[in-house]
Amino acid sequence: MTALDLLRLDLPALLAALLACATCGLLGSFLVLRRESLLGDALSHAVLPGIIAGFALTGARAGLPMLAGALVAALAATLLITLVRRAARIESGAATGAVFTTFFAGGLVLMEVSGARSVDLDLDCVLFGQLETLVWLEATGWGSLLDAQALAGLPRQLHLLAGVGLAVALVVAALWRPLKLLCFDPDYAAALGFPARRLELALNMLVAAAAVAAFEAVGSILVVAMLVCPAAAMRLLTDDYRTQVLGGAALGAALGVAGYALAGPLPAAAGMALSLNAAGVIGTLGGLAVALAALLRSRAPGRAATA
């Protein structure tokens, strides 16, 4: 394997895995701390009608219209849940399940009706992602990393991931304290005058955006895994809020890189004829990370006592 191969074939996929896993890992802590870890799963399905609509309206599989559609769908689903909970007085898990599965199913129907299915949207790719298909043919050498024209030739999924990742990081930083308060004690946040409801919506929008951006590259299974596993592992390892949130992002990034390397490049470098689905390996590592963290915690006497 040459350096050019590395640059053209592995770098885009590696970056995509890193960005997707770090972004989801960053947001995961908020979901885990709010005890709604599976909201990521629910939201990442509820955005489907929005993605299809964005696709159908523009007729292209471009990132931004699909992202916009997904955000609208996520917003509508989130608001509808509140409405269902208030009107029907059912518990939030049931309301969430009912609304999000309906959205997903509606998305499937919309896909048939709009003809999107016949064109390009592939359900397998939604589930498993297509990391291995991300290539950067414009790269001619290491110098390409500084060449704007060559960089523009990076897969569009990578552009979207970078943009969404940056936006998520900025919003999380700007809303640092309100988000902390929202996670610990939303009623108190509201009593202090913080816009608790709008913060919840903002958090859901961030999760939806991250899920959509990461979708195509790494697949929805991995999105869910990375929204839960790094944050859950950190939850077992630290009692410090900052370490929890930033550590979740770092652990996500590390899992993304390690998982991608283990899936192909490392075995290849060792001369082994082994090539695995990268998203699958990363997701499996996420589960192992949680198991390892649980093991470490149970061996630390100080922590075990408070568990």
Add this chain to the structure above:
Amino acid sequence: MSADGGEAAARAGSPPPLEIRGLTVAYGERPVLWDVTWSAPPGLTGIVGPNGAGKSTLIKAALGLIPALSGTARFFGRSLEEVRNRVGYLPQRASVDWDFPATALDVVCMARYPRMRWWGRVPRAEREAARAALAEVGLADLAERQIGRLSGGQQQRVFLARALAQDADLYLMDEPFAAVDAATEQAIVAVLRRLAAAGRSVVAVHHDLSTVADYFAHVLLLNGRAIAAGPVRDAFTPEAIAAAYGGRLNLLEHASVHAAGRS
């Protein structure tokens, strides 16, 4: 169901700390509060009533945390938005997850968030204010302790310290004495008395009838509707208690109420 202290305060020219008019709240079809009109006078007031009487609901609805079908809550004669920094809140201890990654000091600092930027370090002055509040409840030594490693009583005092750190003129407290040890109960009572002596007001949901006369100057007996309100010696009568609790007051509680009434 008019209120004593409110009128007294009105006569004195200043509106009461909390004034509730025609408050009706329902969970689904079931009304929990029905047309409650009541005002809390300055000083210490206990809200008493059986389980499901709407005590916590009253506080939450006043703070706008749950929607009301009708009615208004005014604080110092103004809307909550206008005087939010004068109103402190102590939620029920069980309403949060105490495994949350935070120290006692972290939690108390939350009271000062409205005075800070939304990011960056907690300013030294705010941190010191939070430390002072912790000292006020006797937890100065446990400031850096993980909240999950505190006892139930200590957690309750952390919440009290957080409310104190708001430096408010009126504190709405939801069950501050719920399931605490004797030492914590005494510490909380001491804090309430210091607040009253400093001219602050407290409205606290309370469940122990035997200590009402001891801890509070005023009382609201609640059971969906406002049953009785006023100074404890006038309003906290066996008849009013029986009316609020129906047949649900057991003999032991009855005896202790009588004992408290005589003392």
